[in-house]
Amino acid sequence: MNRWLTNGFRLMGLLIATLVAAGCAQRPVVPAAGAVPDPGWSESRAQPRREQRRQLVAHAERMLGQPYRYGGESPQQGFDCSGLVYFSHRQLGIEVPRTTRDQRRRSRAVPLQALQPGDLVFFDLSDTKTRHVGIYIGGGRFIHAPTSGKRVSVSSLDNPYWRRHLAGAGSFL
Numbered sequence: 001m002n003r004w005l006t007n008g009f010r011l012m013g014l015l016i017a018t019l020v021a022a023g024c025a026q027r028p029v030v031p032a033a034g035a036v037p038d039p040g041w042s043e044s045r046a047q048p049r050r051e052q053r054r055q056l057v058a059h060a061e062r063m064l065g066q067p068y069r070y071g072g073e074s075p076q077q078g079f080d081c082s083g084l085v086y087f088s089h090r091q092l093g094i095e096v097p098r099t100t101r102d103q104r105r106r107s108r109a110v111p112l113q114a115l116q117p118g119d120l121v122f123f124d125l126s127d128t129k130t131r132h133v134g135i136y137i138g139g140g141r142f143i144h145a146p147t148s149g150k151r152v153s154v155s156s157l158d159n160p161y162w163r164r165h166l167a168g169a170g171s172f173l
Helices: 002-024 049-061 081-090 100-106 160-165
Strands: 120-124 130-138 141-144 153-156 166-171
Touching: 049 081, 049 130, 049 141, 081 100, 081 130, 081 141, 100 120, 100 130, 100 166, 120 160, 130 166, 160 166
Parallel strands: none
Antiparallel strands: 120 130, 120 166, 130 141, 141 153
16 A cells, blocks of 8 residues: 555656646747737737848848939839838838938947847948948848949958948847
């Protein structure tokens, strides 16, 4: 009888431990039918950041070859550098400022050594002001709308011109 009692307690302990562990496991939060969503919540924020970064780069890559146009922010208009950043983020439901200067000011600073695809790279093309922005895609490369007469393209941060003017990085992800 003692052996049965001891095995019963062991079984009961194992059962309780299993139930406690299952109760602590993370489960996805699924809103109840008819629930009103929190206005601060969006599906884009709920996605893992790595997936958001991948999608942001994919949206920008689809714009390769589009013409540069000052003030442009769509495939129909063409793009300037900050317009490409603005458009690509909006495709994910992420609101960013429209100008390069404001994109730099309002983005979360990222150390250049920690760049990840989807981060923004900023360039000072004059002595004191940030004048250009691109979307980092990995491997030391970025997508940008370079200048009048050019098209959205990929450039290397190792290019001496871009390396000399690189001023910092930021992110809205």
